[in-house]
Structures are given as structure tokens and as C-alpha cells.
Amino acid sequence: MMKIEENEIDRLARCDCHTHPGYSIDAKGTIEQFILAAVERKLQKICFTTHIDLDPNRSAVDKFIRYNGRLYVLDSSIVHHYIDDIAGARKKFGDRIEIIYGFEFSYEPHYKNLIEQFIAEFEPEFAIGSVHSIDSFEITAHKSIDIVTRIFEPFRFVERYYDFVLSLARSGLFDVIGHIDGFKKYLSRYWGLSNLEQIEMEILPAIAHKIAETDTKFEINSSAFRKGFPAPYPSAKTIEILLDADVPLGSFGSDAHRPEDVGSLIQNAANYLKGII
Numbered sequence: 001m002m003k004i005e006e007n008e009i010d011r012l013a014r015c016d017c018h019t020h021p022g023y024s025i026d027a028k029g030t031i032e033q034f035i036l037a038a039v040e041r042k043l044q045k046i047c048f049t050t051h052i053d054l055d056p057n058r059s060a061v062d063k064f065i066r067y068n069g070r071l072y073v074l075d076s077s078i079v080h081h082y083i084d085d086i087a088g089a090r091k092k093f094g095d096r097i098e099i100i101y102g103f104e105f106s107y108e109p110h111y112k113n114l115i116e117q118f119i120a121e122f123e124p125e126f127a128i129g130s131v132h133s134i135d136s137f138e139i140t141a142h143k144s145i146d147i148v149t150r151i152f153e154p155f156r157f158v159e160r161y162y163d164f165v166l167s168l169a170r171s172g173l174f175d176v177i178g179h180i181d182g183f184k185k186y187l188s189r190y191w192g193l194s195n196l197e198q199i200e201m202e203i204l205p206a207i208a209h210k211i212a213e214t215d216t217k218f219e220i221n222s223s224a225f226r227k228g229f230p231a232p233y234p235s236a237k238t239i240e241i242l243l244d245a246d247v248p249l250g251s252f253g254s255d256a257h258r259p260e261d262v263g264s265l266i267q268n269a270a271n272y273l274k275g276i277i
């Protein structure tokens, strides 16, 4: 397996690189509240990754951003509020914690160019790319997962999912791949976790070697622990496949959607990783 040193794990675990302040449609809490929570947890850095979904097929449901508690259709003036908010927080708290400006983008190949334009316009310092839907069917929410299981066979699904992940990595737009095996959370109830892991072991190694040829890394997302799972995203087998193929770990993230969860269980995720390397 690719070597990752314990002190490198400790260094990465000092940043919560995946947080959703109240700008994301399903999150609450101000930038300032998130920062104060991060300072309290003794984090060295916090990266804000407001969720951006540019899928034209999903614009009626996903293309929103929240500002001062209200939902707006995503437009550049609100993104500028977000940027100004972070800049203001840096002036106020910059001597106590490093603050990074970023986004988590939903990714599918058919709107890659829209993400590219967005990144060119707003120049984030950090970008997570996450596959939240396949063919515009959401795979990380209860309400649509039933449809997904009727459209796809498990093998075909996992294959298509990882094709999209490879496309994401090859796009060169993102620093890290978000919660790479997060699809298991919803689909294991239908298709069985061990079945999905078996399929993943057949498909992922070849994909992982191709991801390793790009500059895109993977994140370890501790939100799975909060939902009662015994492992983060990705779990041990997936991490092994990625590290074996020399895909580097890029970040840890809590996926906090409220201040209380900033930095939460990142240390557990770091310990989990140390336990398997």
C-alpha cells in the first residue's frame, strides 16, 4: 500500500476541509459561528465548501443558495456575498485560524463546462467534486433512491458511478473527490453492503490507477460516523484500493451542516486511517 505517514495524517486532520455554512440549502449557521466552533475544537484551518449544483436537469430542485435565511436561485451576487463574508471573517479571525474559501460541486460529465465556467469566474481556493446523482437521479437522498434501484442493476450502477468519478478526476477541476463511496449508505439497504463492496472491489482498482494519473486526491469524510456507521467515507477496503493505486489522501472533512458539527469526529477518522495503514 502507498505509504502515508502518521504525521501527514495528523497534519491533514488539523483542517476541517468540508463544511456547509448556512449558504447551502440544507445547512444552518453563519460563517462566524462555524469559525468559532472550529477555534473551540482547536482546528488549525477551516475550509468553507458551500454546495453548488449546476446540473441543468436539476435546476428546479437544486440550483439554490441561501442568504440571510432565504433561498435564492443561485446567482453571482449571492456568491459574492459568500466571498465577502469569508474575506470579512479572515480580517476578524485570521490571526486565530486559517480560513479557506471553497465549494463542494455536484459533478456529472454532462455539465462539466458549467462547473469550469463557475470556477473560472469565482476562483475558489479549494474545490471538492462529488457525484451526488447519476443521470440526474439523486443517489444521496432517500426520496429518489427507490427510482435508482429500479433503473440500475447493482453492477451497472457501480460501474457508471465510478466512470463518473474518473471523469471528475480527469476534469482537473477539483482538489479532492468527496465521500467517494458515499453511495453505499443509501444503496446498501437495497442491494446489500457486502454485495456492493464485492462489486466495488471488481471495478475500483482499475479506475483508481487511472485516478492516480490525475492530480485529484480523495477526502475522508467523517459524517458517516455521525450517522452511526462504523467507518468514514470511504471505508477501509476502499481506502486500501485507493492507496494501493497511489491515489493520495487530500483532506479530512466533517461535512458539517451546522456549527456543532464542525470538526466533529475528524480525529476518529484519522485514528481509523492509522488503524488500517
Ligand SMILES: [Zn+2]
Pocket: 104, 130, 132, 178, 179
Ligand atoms: Zn456531498
Ligand SMILES: [Zn+2]
Pocket: 018, 020, 104, 255
Ligand atoms: Zn458536503
